[in-house]
Amino acid sequence: MEDKVIKAIQDDYPEDFAHCYGCGRQNESGHHLRTGWDGEHTVTIFEPNPEHTALPGFVYGGVMASLIDCHGTGSASIALHRKNGHDVGDGAEPPRFVTASLHVDFLKPTPQGIPLKALGTVEEIHPKKWKVNTEVYAGETLCARGEVIAAVMPDTFLQKK
């Protein structure tokens, strides 16, 4: 398994969709989460900052939720992009997704100071609604399970800009 995501769907997001605090390459303060393929799974690798603490030594749950959230929308985007006949970096604009719902089960305290790996399994519910089941590992330890229902972004989001 790779320890770095080389080709990430977020690198291809259009400019006006690249400001997300979780995964926007244009958000200077954000987490810069990047999601790619790992065989038939999707993968996002992220090492939280020292300040992202719950108790000293353990990762904050809200940052785990953020990882699962953007990994979910990124996984839906990269999967629909593939279904549409595209690959990351081929110049086509990937579909935009928003999170309809997010669920996280915290299984074990997540240690700080090592990269976390989110592994996703993507399932199409219907063409505009995808489910992403995610497992987050710290080393070999499964620390959290997540489920994101991601929906193709409605036009109402852009109208308000």
Next chain:
Amino acid sequence: MEDKVIKAIQDDYPEDFAHCYGCGRQNESGHHLRTGWDGEHTVTIFEPNPEHTALPGFVYGGVMASLIDCHGTGSASIALHRKNGHDVGDGAEPPRFVTASLHVDFLKPTPQGIPLKALGTVEEIHPKKWKVNTEVYAGETLCARGEVIAAVMPDTFLQKK
């Protein structure tokens, strides 16, 4: 309804439990979420920073999840504290909770630039496990619904410190 939480349970958390990125008063970089009573409901008020963006103009879902997460554990703590005969600020150490699971339904895009209000309804499942249902409002608009299952912190968390 108040627009500020005067007496917050997080102000009473013991020193070694005050470093949470979401709600720790000792975490300089964190959100400093503070949870108090509003009648029979619990309330947390928080205005995300400008960088906490999903799309420009809208709040990032991971920050919404963070608000619901710490509001959930804070609500469980303040409710069990009351059940134990204590009030915020009476000098007694409140019970410590961790998040077992977190669920968020994103109902409407959440506008940036105004304070968000999380209102919680707390239910005891058993003495060490509490459920907190939360509604997050931006002004009069219900933007998200959340559910947290909070558990009294197991000793294993402190052993690893």
